[in-house]
Amino acid sequence: xxxxxxxxxPFLLPSFFAVLxxxxxxxxxxxxxxxxxQIFIMAIxxxxxxxxxxxxxxxxxxxxxxxxxxxxxxxxxCLAGVKNFWLVVVLGMGLGGLTAAFFGLLAIxxxxxxxxxxxxALSQVLWGIAFKWRSVTKGDDGLPGIGRPEIGxxxxxxxxxxxxxxTFAIFLIVLVALFILLNSPFGYTLRGIRESESRMKxxxxxxxxxxxxxxxxxxxxxGISGALWxxxxxxxxxxxxxxxxxxxxxxxxxxxxxxxxxxxSIGAGIIVxxxxxxxxxxxxxxxVLGIVYVTVIMLFSEGIFSVFKRGRN
Amino acid sequence: xAFWIIQILNGLSFSMxxxxxxAGFTLIFGLMKIINIAHGSFYLLSAYIGLTVLRATExxxxxxxxxxxAVVLVGIAMQSLFLRRFYMKELQQVLLTFGFVLIxxxxxxxxxxxxxxxxxxxxxxxxxxxxxxxxxxSYRLFVILVGVIIAVGLWIFQEKTKFGAIVRAGVDxxxxxxxxxxxxxxxxxxxxxxxxxxxxxxxxxxxxFVGVFPGVDISxxxxxxxxxxxxxxxxxxxxxxxxxxxxxxxNFGKALFPExxxxxxxxxxxxxxxxRPTGIFGKIEE
Numbered sequence: 001x002x003x004x005x006x007x008x009x010p011f012l013l014p015s016f017f018a019v020l021x022x023x024x025x026x027x028x029x030x031x032x033x034x035x036x037x038q039i040f041i042m043a044i045x046x047x048x049x050x051x052x053x054x055x056x057x058x059x060x061x062x063x064x065x066x067x068x069x070x071x072x073x074x075x076x077x078c079l080a081g082v083k084n085f086w087l088v089v090v091l092g093m094g095l096g097g098l099t100a101a102f103f104g105l106l107a108i109x110x111x112x113x114x115x116x117x118x119x120x121a122l123s124q125v126l127w128g129i130a131f132k133w134r135s136v137t138k139g140d141d142g143l144p145g146i147g148r149p150e151i152g153x154x155x156x157x158x159x160x161x162x163x164x165x166x167t168f169a170i171f172l173i174v175l176v177a178l179f180i181l182l183n184s185p186f187g188y189t190l191r192g193i194r195e196s197e198s199r200m201k202x203x204x205x206x207x208x209x210x211x212x213x214x215x216x217x218x219x220x221x222x223g224i225s226g227a228l229w230x231x232x233x234x235x236x237x238x239x240x241x242x243x244x245x246x247x248x249x250x251x252x253x254x255x256x257x258x259x260x261x262x263x264x265s266i267g268a269g270i271i272v273x274x275x276x277x278x279x280x281x282x283x284x285x286x287x288v289l290g291i292v293y294v295t296v297i298m299l300f301s302e303g304i305f306s307v308f309k310r311g312r313n
Numbered sequence: 314x315a316f317w318i319i320q321i322l323n324g325l326s327f328s329m330x331x332x333x334x335x336a337g338f339t340l341i342f343g344l345m346k347i348i349n350i351a352h353g354s355f356y357l358l359s360a361y362i363g364l365t366v367l368r369a370t371e372x373x374x375x376x377x378x379x380x381x382x383a384v385v386l387v388g389i390a391m392q393s394l395f396l397r398r399f400y401m402k403e404l405q406q407v408l409l410t411f412g413f414v415l416i417x418x419x420x421x422x423x424x425x426x427x428x429x430x431x432x433x434x435x436x437x438x439x440x441x442x443x444x445x446x447x448x449x450x451s452y453r454l455f456v457i458l459v460g461v462i463i464a465v466g467l468w469i470f471q472e473k474t475k476f477g478a479i480v481r482a483g484v485d486x487x488x489x490x491x492x493x494x495x496x497x498x499x500x501x502x503x504x505x506x507x508x509x510x511x512x513x514x515x516x517x518x519x520x521x522f523v524g525v526f527p528g529v530d531i532s533x534x535x536x537x538x539x540x541x542x543x544x545x546x547x548x549x550x551x552x553x554x555x556x557x558x559x560x561x562x563x564n565f566g567k568a569l570f571p572e573x574x575x576x577x578x579x580x581x582x583x584x585x586x587x588x589r590p591t592g593i594f595g596k597i598e599e
Contacts, residue, residue, distance in 0.1 A: 061407060106586040117541070128575040250404055254405070287415065293411060294395065294412035297399075
């Protein structure tokens with residue numbers, strides 16, 4: 001294969017983005033570097049939710065639960081003096097997965113809107129606990145002063161520039177891991193369940209178990225994003241469990257297109273940019289964002305690319 | 314003994330407030346399968362509008378009527394202009410209603426500011442009543458009474474009126490209802506308006522003792538969710554029983570273990586979900 005061929009066809013766009021991402025900090029100011037860090041983290045979060053929404057057909061409305069659990073774990077560990085990133089992130093993933101394992105037992109049996117209702121309620125309860133249990137979580141104030149972790153190899157993550165490349169690397173690892181997971185027989189089974197649960201049952205698959213394991217995987221990957229976010233922002237508070245976060249991830253999936261590899265990341269990019277753009281020029285950004293949500297759904301409810309598809313047909 | 318009587322009455326009055334909010338939520342969900350995240354926003358909006366009218370007129374009844382009309386109009390507009398286009402598309406509905414949460418919350422913050430406020434009680438119920446040896450604010454008893462009256466009213470509406478029969482038929486088999494020549498869109502709008510009205514009355518009734526402040530919309534939504542999950546989604550009876558349970562548990566939880574009050578709600582919810590995923594009075598899916 002010639003070198004030129006690699007840059008044709010399906011590899012063109014990803015390699016363009018890869019080059020752009022690597023050069024980005026040299027072209028733009030620190031503010032924009034921070035924005036892209038946020039996009040990476042939110043993309044991991046949205047991708048983890050897409051295991052459920054796009055691939056299994058389980059519209060979870062409480063995905064912030066695992067993000068928040070991992071975030072608080074990161075906060076507590078950091079304040080207790082644990083600096084090692086790998087230890088923290090493995091624990092965060094483990095706790096995210098464990099929470100999902102517990103919530104999954106309660107939620108998976110329900111379907112459609114009932115499933116949404118239960119996942120929403122379970123995550124909201126965690127929000128309430130973080131809010132009310134002041135002696136441990138400091139309530140609304142949250143836990144501030146969480147420093148960047150150490151990853152060994154003599155790299156200091158304190159400057160945003162290094163943290164940028166670090167989150168980019170983690171993002172790529174998650175992307176590859178999810179690609180492998182979702183193109184494995186397991187991933188195909190999940191999509192089979194999405195298309196027809198009864199048929200998969202008739203074929204002898206243990207549908208419940210597949211859904212349950214998918215649910216736990218989603219929690220584990222959400223845990224990575226939760227830990228990264230707390231390291232990036234330096235604090236954790238009940239809003240890490242917020243319904244707005246869970247809903248925002250769903251909006252990312254709808255916008256970017258769920259059930260695809262890059263869709264969630266594109267949605268995450270659009271939403272993060274939009275949020276920062278709006279909050280940059282008006283104090284009433286929450287109001288404007290609400291209007292943006294409504295407008296987006298009214299115009300692009302089948303995804304931002306649906307407009308092009310419509311044109312083509 | 315006095316402690317228990319006061320706590321039980323407090324819990325009951327809170328239960329009745331929860332019932333008002335949860336009943337509207339469960340009616341909307343039962344018929345249209347819409348998870349209305351903006352349901353708590355009706356509470357918020359109604360309480361603020363009521364507060365403004367109260368300050369101007371000092372008439373609680375007038376304030377209730379004004380705020381009710383306002384939230385019903387908002388609810389009807391939400392259903393007929395926006396949600397209607399996304400019938401049975403749960404994700405889109407959820408995102409739309411969340412957009413309304415942001416819009417209503419920020420508008421309220423803009424207009425009324427961020428300080429917690431309480432509605433003045435209606436002049437008739439400012440005093441206290443002796444129950445045996447216990448002094449108890451009469452307003453709380455009034456709340457219990459209102460809750461019971463509305464619960465009975467809803468029961469009569471659902472079981473004895475034609476519109477109630479149409480709604481019940483819609484919950485069971487919406488396609489057949491359409492086929493029998495009923496204008497289902499009108500039914501949807503009506504039920505959405507009724508749900509908004511109930512949450513709005515909740516805002517007026519709860520305003521004097523829970524108060525109104527940014528964030529109360531999401532707290533009310535959370536409690537309503539727990540209520541309907543315990544009682545069974547779509548069932549008014551379930552909403553009533555669930556409200557009693559949650560109101561009393563929450564009240565005793567707050568009184569006995571202030572910081573852990575949400576665990577005392579969470580544990581029963583988890584147990585009920587484990588035993589009966591559709592709640593105590595919910596229909597069992599096949």
